[in-house]
Amino acid sequence: MLSEDEYLKKYGLKRNPFDKISAESMTADEIVKMHVVTAADKKIASNLSTILNGGSATVALIGEYGSGKSIRASSIIETLKRKDALIFYTKLPGGTPGIVTYALFESVCIPLMNKDVPEDLRKAAEDLWENYREIASMPEAKFKPYEAGKDLAKLFKKIAEHDIISGLVIDEFEEIIEASIQREIRKTFEILREYLSHAVGISGHITVICSTPNAWASLKEIHPAVATRIHVEIVFKPVSDKIAIEITKKRLEAFRPTKPGSLDPFDEDVIKKVNKEYATGNPRMLLLVLRSILDVAAQNKATKVDFESVEGGVEFAREKLKDAQSERIKQILTPKMRDILELIISEKGGGPIVGTALSDELGMDQGNLSRYLNQMVALNFLNKNRDGRIVTFEIKPELKLIFAEELGLIADSAKE
Ligand SMILES: Nc1ncnc2c1ncn2[C@@H]1O[C@H](COP(=O)(O)OP(=O)(O)O)[C@@H](O)[C@H]1O
Numbered sequence: 582m583l584s585e586d587e588y589l590k591k592y593g594l595k596r597n598p599f600d601k602i603s604a605e606s607m608t609a610d611e612i613v614k615m616h617v618v619t620a621a622d623k624k625i626a627s628n629l630s631t632i633l634n635g636g637s638a639t640v641a642l643i644g645e646y647g648s649g650k651s652i653r654a655s656s657i658i659e660t661l662k663r664k665d666a667l668i669f670y671t672k673l674p675g676g677t678p679g680i681v682t683y684a685l686f687e688s689v690c691i692p693l694m695n696k697d698v699p700e701d702l703r704k705a706a707e708d709l710w711e712n713y714r715e716i717a718s719m720p721e722a723k724f725k726p727y728e729a730g731k732d733l734a735k736l737f738k739k740i741a742e743h744d745i746i747s748g749l750v751i752d753e754f755e756e757i758i759e760a761s762i763q764r765e766i767r768k769t770f771e772i773l774r775e776y777l778s779h780a781v782g783i784s785g786h787i788t789v790i791c792s793t794p795n796a797w798a799s800l801k802e803i804h805p806a807v808a809t810r811i812h813v814e815i816v817f818k819p820v821s822d823k824i825a826i827e828i829t830k831k832r833l834e835a836f837r838p839t840k841p842g843s844l845d846p847f848d849e850d851v852i853k854k855v856n857k858e859y860a861t862g863n864p865r866m867l868l869l870v871l872r873s874i875l876d877v878a879a880q881n882k883a884t885k886v887d888f889e890s891v892e893g894g895v896e897f898a899r900e901k902l903k904d905a906q907s908e909r910i911k912q913i914l915t916p917k918m919r920d921i922l923e924l925i926i927s928e929k930g931g932g933p934i935v936g937t938a939l940s941d942e943l944g945m946d947q948g949n950l951s952r953y954l955n956q957m958v959a960l961n962f963l964n965k966n967r968d969g970r971i972v973t974f975e976i977k978p979e980l981k982l983i984f985a986e987e988l989g990l991i992a993d994s995a996k997e
């Protein structure tokens with residue numbers, strides 16, 4: 582009897598190539614090796630050459646969770662490091678403006694203080710850190726967000742005076758919106774607005790913000806002046822079947838150098854089916870589902886992945902994802918929101934539904950219902966679509982995949 586790992590070896594694979602899926606779990610080398618160039622990459626490259634030629638750039642990478650923003654952020658950082666740039670990466674937490682500011686200065690000042698840089702830069706970073714390290718516990722009235730933004734921009738200006746390229750990458754921007762109190766968010770965004778209005782004139786400087794489309798739309802509603810200071814928006818659309826096939830090939834190749842360009846044990850039709858029906862063009866979901874399909878195929882000792890092993894694999898992926906999502910639903914959603922989600926899933930086929938139409942069924946007044954629905958959009962459970970004056974809501978594709986049975990999307994023959 583062959584164990585699963587041994588069977589993977591029969592495919593010529595050292596291990597399951599779809600195991601490491603998040604950008605954080607991959608090294609910069611692995612990211613480069615497995616990357617498939619898309620239209621987004623060309624736009625990013627053109628902005629990088631702008632700043633390498635002494636210009637400045639402000640770029641937003643906008644895409645759903647798993648669309649490939651963080652791997653781009655990582656590639657931008659690697660490219661600029663090779664040009665001896667001082668580039669800083671941060672994921673800002675939600676919370677009070679003080680907490681966000683603390684995290685922002687921490688991720689710039691601390692690395693700068695520890696780098697081999699000209700003395701005046703190190704001094705400037707130390708002074709800034711001295712000023713802002715207590716910011717989270719300072720009385721709110723004493724804290725001036727625009728000064729924080731200006732101070733940060735000044736530091737980058739100093740870096741530019743040394744003819745050093747610099748950059749600030751803010752990943753998972755949605756976290757600020759998801760985890761902050763509405764009332765405080767405006768103040769947080771003022772830091773960014775002020776920083777951005779000064780950053781735009783700094784030679785050789787780039788700001789990159791990675792955000793989900795929902796959070797970016799909220800930003801435009803809450804504080805449009807921040808969004809207008811971002812000059813380039815690069816939107817990640819669902820990947821085509823062709824790109825999906827390329828992504829799969831590169832992954833397999835990285836773990837099976839002996840068979841470059843081979844899709845074995847998959848074939849193009851299988852990848853197309855998975856990309857279209859289950860991943861809906863989302864690279865992370867594609868890899869997640871392929872991982873389970875390969876596991877199941879290896880356990881069953883199948884020589885090739887056919888449509889039947891696809892179904893078994895999807896079922897396995899579904900169970901794993903369901904555990905994680907159920908936990909998230911329990912932790913993040915209030916009981917009222919859970920009622921709404923349950924109704925949309927069990928009785929409305931996942932949507933799209935006109936939000937206000939649920940108010941009778943749920944016994945909630947329209948104003949409250951609409952507030953809950955919008956919060957669930959910001960928390961990434963629902964998508965919101967506007968068609969003229971009609972606003973509809975729909976569950977996210979990942980939830981559709983997970984709750985296929987509850988949604989009546991699985992044919993009876995596919996069940997036990
Ligand atoms: N063009 C691409 N080529 C290769 N892999 C990709 C591509 N786009 C996305 N991926 C893969 O999808 C996964 C999710 O990407 P990630 O950057 O973490 O998404 P996001 O930050 O948008 O949530 C990663 O494993 C990444 O390797």
Ligand SMILES: [Mg+2]
Nearest residue numbers: 604650651753
């Ligand atoms: Mg990411």
